Amino acid sequence: MVNRSTTAQSSVAMRRRGPPAMVTLAAMVALAALTPQAVARQARSAPPVEATAPREAGEPIMAIVSIKSQKVTFYDADGWILRAPVSTGTTGRETPAGVFALLEKDKDHHSSLYDDAFMPNMQRITWNGVALHGGPLPGYAASHGCVRMPFGFAEKLFDKTEIGMRVIISPNDAEPVDFSDPALFVPNKEAIAAAPAKAEALAREAAEAAKAADETKKAAAAATREAALVPATLRKLQGLKTRADTELAYADRVLAAAQTDEAKARAGDLQQKATAKATDLGTQLDTAKADAKSKLDAAAAAKDAAKAAGPKKTDTAKAASEAKLALEPVSVYISRATQKLYVRRNTHKPAPDGGGEVFDSTIEVPVTIRDPGKPLGTHIFTAMAKNDTGLRWSVVTIDNGDDAKDALGRITIPQDVLDRIAPTAMPRSSIVISDEPLSAETNYRTEFVAVLNNQPQGGFITRKPTADVRVARGDVVEDDGFGSFFRNWGGQPVAPPPPVNPQRRLYYRPVQQQQGW
Numbered sequence: 001m002v003n004r005s006t007t008a009q010s011s012v013a014m015r016r017r018g019p020p021a022m023v024t025l026a027a028m029v030a031l032a033a034l035t036p037q038a039v040a041r042q043a044r045s046a047p048p049v050e051a052t053a054p055r056e057a058g059e060p061i062m063a064i065v066s067i068k069s070q071k072v073t074f075y076d077a078d079g080w081i082l083r084a085p086v087s088t089g090t091t092g093r094e095t096p097a098g099v100f101a102l103l104e105k106d107k108d109h110h111s112s113l114y115d116d117a118f119m120p121n122m123q124r125i126t127w128n129g130v131a132l133h134g135g136p137l138p139g140y141a142a143s144h145g146c147v148r149m150p151f152g153f154a155e156k157l158f159d160k161t162e163i164g165m166r167v168i169i170s171p172n173d174a175e176p177v178d179f180s181d182p183a184l185f186v187p188n189k190e191a192i193a194a195a196p197a198k199a200e201a202l203a204r205e206a207a208e209a210a211k212a213a214d215e216t217k218k219a220a221a222a223a224t225r226e227a228a229l230v231p232a233t234l235r236k237l238q239g240l241k242t243r244a245d246t247e248l249a250y251a252d253r254v255l256a257a258a259q260t261d262e263a264k265a266r267a268g269d270l271q272q273k274a275t276a277k278a279t280d281l282g283t284q285l286d287t288a289k290a291d292a293k294s295k296l297d298a299a300a301a302a303k304d305a306a307k308a309a310g311p312k313k314t315d316t317a318k319a320a321s322e323a324k325l326a327l328e329p330v331s332v333y334i335s336r337a338t339q340k341l342y343v344r345r346n347t348h349k350p351a352p353d354g355g356g357e358v359f360d361s362t363i364e365v366p367v368t369i370r371d372p373g374k375p376l377g378t379h380i381f382t383a384m385a386k387n388d389t390g391l392r393w394s395v396v397t398i399d400n401g402d403d404a405k406d407a408l409g410r411i412t413i414p415q416d417v418l419d420r421i422a423p424t425a426m427p428r429s430s431i432v433i434s435d436e437p438l439s440a441e442t443n444y445r446t447e448f449v450a451v452l453n454n455q456p457q458g459g460f461i462t463r464k465p466t467a468d469v470r471v472a473r474g475d476v477v478e479d480d481g482f483g484s485f486f487r488n489w490g491g492q493p494v495a496p497p498p499p500v501n502p503q504r505r506l507y508y509r510p511v512q513q514q515q516g517w
Contacts, residue, residue, distance in 0.1 A: 050084045050153055057081040060157075061428055062166040062382060063132070064396065065147055066173045067097060070140065072132075072149060074157070075176060077385040077392075077427065082157065087148040088141045088169075094458035095145055097398065098439070098451035099380060099432050100125035100167040101331075104356045107158065109133065119146070121154040125167050126441045126449055127356075130460065132167070145459055163357055164329070164346045164447055166430060168380055168396055171455050176382065176394035183408050184381060185330075185418075185425035186390045195424050199323040206313075206320035213309035220302035227299035230292040237285045244278035251275075322420070325360055329383075329428035330421045333448045334367055334411055336376050337437040341367040341413060343421060344447045356445040363420070368412040376410070377401025378434040378452065383427050391425065399434070399452050407433050 058076035065072045067088050074082045088095035102123050109122035109131075122133040134155065135148030142148075147169070149157070168174065251274040255267035325345045333342045343363035351358050369376070378399035383391040395404045402410065411433065434450055441449040451457055 050150060051082070053079065053081045057160075060161050060165055061384060062168060062176070062380075062396075063161075064174055064176075065095070065167070065169045067095060067141070067169065068172045072147065073175070080175075082153070084150050084153040085137055085139070087135065087137045087139075087143050089143050089145040089458050090141050091456075092458055093144045094456040094460075095130065095141075095143070095147055095169060096451040096457040096460040097169045097171045097455040098436070098449070099333075099378070099398075099434070100130075100169065100449055101447035102161055102163050102165045102167060103127065103446055105158065105161070105163070120151065121158040123158070123161060124356075126439075126460075127443070127445065128441055128460070163348075164428075166380070166382065166428075168398060170396075170398040171452065172398075174396050174398050176384070176396050179381060179393045179395040179404065181393075181405060181408055183411070183413075184391070184393050184431065185383070185422040185429060187425045188423040191423035192426070195323070195326050199320070199327060202316065202320040202323045206316040209309070209313045209316040213306070213313035216302065216306040216309045220299070220306040223295065223299040223302040227292075227295045230288075230295055234285070234288055234292055237281065237288050241278065241281040241285050244274065244281045248274035248278045321360070326421075326424040329426055329430070331429065331447055332413075332421070332431045333438060333450065334369075334413075334431070334433045335437050335450075336369055336372060336433075336435045339366060339369060339372065341365050341417065342438065342448070343417070346447070351445050358444055359447055361444060363417060365414055365417060367414070370410040370412075374410075375401035376407040376433050376435050377404070378436065378450075379404040379407055379432070381408070381431040381433075383425060383429040385427050391427065391429070399454070401435060 055078070058078065058081070060074045060081065061076055063072055063074045065086060065088065070086055070088065072084055072086045073080050102125060104124040106122045106124070107120070109119045119131070119133040119135065122131050124131040130145055130147075132147045132149060132154070134151040134153070135143065135146070137148060137150060248271070251267065251271035255264065255271050258264040258267045325347070328345045328348075331344045333344070334340075335342075341364070342361070345360045347358045347360050349358045350356075377397060378401070380396045380398070381404075382394050382396070384394050385392050397404055401407065408431075432448060432450070436450045436453060439449040439451050451460060
């Protein structure tokens with residue numbers, strides 16, 4: 001029931017206040033009438049806000065994209081350095097939440113599907129069409145799977161990042177938290193100090209072994225060719241010797257049958273020549289037989305030498321490669337789903353098909369996880385910088401399961417793997433623990449690609465591998481080509497990686513650290 005007295009008093013007051021009071025009341029009524037969707041639309045109309053840390057920025061170590069808050073934050077060794085709003089994938093074309101790394105950079109990328117749409121300062125995180133790039137930001141999720149950033153922000157950022165930088169896409173807000181645990185890699189100062197010289201010495205040894213192997217291989221081939229001629233030479237000399245013996249036997253018969261002195265003289269001369277010829281060919285045959293034995297023995301020895309040089313070449317090359325990789329940050333992925341441990345390090349070698357760089361993947365071993373039926377969650381441990389004890393670590397959790405410390409404590413990394421990678425671990429090294437298997441998008445041109453299966457993934461999983469020429473060019477697209485062209489971790493054969501258009505302006509080299517922004 002309406003209070004008429006109160007209403008009358010309000011009417012009088014409004015008349016006294018005049019038009020401004022009417023406007024205020026009207027605004028209040030209009031605001032109260034707004035639906036939640038309308039309020040959300042008004043909030044989305046707010047202009048994008050970027051933030052820069054009030055300090056000198058270092059080299060970016062990781063980027064964290066929050067799908068919930070539609071923002072991206074970049075971190076260096078001392079904390080956040082840049083923040084900006086983003087626009088991720090829409091319903092059905094969601095940006096997959098998970099763990100990624102930068103694979104390729106293209107300053108002037110254009111879409112092959114959307115009328116040559118401009119996707120400037122593209123930084124790829126999967127080969128099936130997910131990337132960070134400059135684009136329009138309406139204030140809400142609006143892309144076809146990529147992470148759009150403000151145009152100026154993307155341009156400013158482009159030259160600061162390097163291939164292999166960690167990109168974490170979280171369904172909720174997440175940030176790195178300082179973390180320490182005895183299970184994390186503890187580098188050895190002596191090993192780190194000796195690593196460059198060791199890599200150089202082993203590279204020389206590998207080069208010498210390769211040269212020696214090539215020389216022994218050539219020598220074995222030449223000796224084999226010479227030995228192959230021996231049978232034919234012996235057959236020819238043996239034939240000539242047999243014919244000479246026949247001629248000598250004939251000369252003996254002619255001499256025996258000669259009746260006159262003249263006939264005997266001719267027969268004697270014939271016999272003398274036949275004897276000389278047979279004797280000479282006998283000497284040649286004996287010499288050839290001895291030479292043949294020598295050549296056959298030499299060919300056998302050369303083959304043995306080449307056979308012995310092969311493993312040495314392989315072993316020294318492997319040692320040199322391992323020593324060179326020890327100079328790079330190491331990334332480890334431990335999957336509860338597969339009960340395996342995977343190691344990745346960037347070789348900085350251009351991929352043979354022309355797109356991206358090759359990542360070493362020689363270490364892939366079973367791992368022991370206590371209580372394997374209990375979820376671990378997804379935790380990303382990152383070595384942020386050096387400190388007095390070795391490395392200062394942080395952890396980012398993007399999928400709840402076990403507590404990060406407890407999850408790490410449930411894992412036993414094989415000692416031989418630790419011996420290979422822990423002594424020379426350096427800043428930007430990482431350990432990722434997850435319940436998820438590696439995505440089929442993980443291949444020789446990626447570090448790790450792992451997506452959260454309890455979150456929407458849009459076209460990332462619904463699209464099948466396709467030979468669409470638009471995707472075969474290696475173009476980043478926002479709603480096509482989400483199938484895997486590469487290694488299928490389930491063991492199914494897939495098509496080889498496509499070549500990349502050589503006319504595109506691609507950036508593969510790690511950039512040097514620059515001070516300031």
